[in-house]
Amino acid sequence: MRAQCPTHRLMGVIGDRWSVLVLIALHDGGETRTADLRRAVEGVSQKMLTQTLRRLQDHDLVSRAVEATVPVSVSYTLTDRGRGLCAALAPLRAWAETHVDDLRRD
């Protein structure tokens, strides 16, 4: 797989521990604030969550909305493209549900 091949490029965007989990948390939770996302994805640090959200925004998978509340309120939602990617991830989630006990516990 050449670096420019589609799957190779996609793994450059979501090929890390947190991107898929953040996408799924947004898919399952609808519009979500950063604090909710941190609770939704156990183990993600604030820095990693911020970097992940920014990368997903860069690729128009996630959109960010700012409300002029005091303090300001920032929330994230999946874009249509992000929803499409989550649909493509559904079989992987189903596989995980069926096979998780076969995976060795780290």
Added chain:
Amino acid sequence: MRAQCPTHRLMGVIGDRWSVLVLIALHDGGETRTADLRRAVEGVSQKMLTQTLRRLQDHDLVSRAVEATVPVSVSYTLTDRGRGLCAALAPLRAWAETHVDDLRRD
């Protein structure tokens, strides 16, 4: 998603840049030697490929065979579980094929 939730645990196994690409290279290439895998997955270092293959073996997604040739010949193939995971990855590959041009070029 709790750390013990299936998808969270699966991302602990394949949530990195190379695991999915190595699985796909094995799926597309059948039984494959390390040198072939390095050529098949552009950009992967020998160290990263070795670590990835070992982790995929640990989780019985890949099996390793050693032939007593001179020098010794080592080849890798997907296990049934690995083939099942690749089938679950197929929609993600299809999504990438359709949407790769939408992804921002890094």
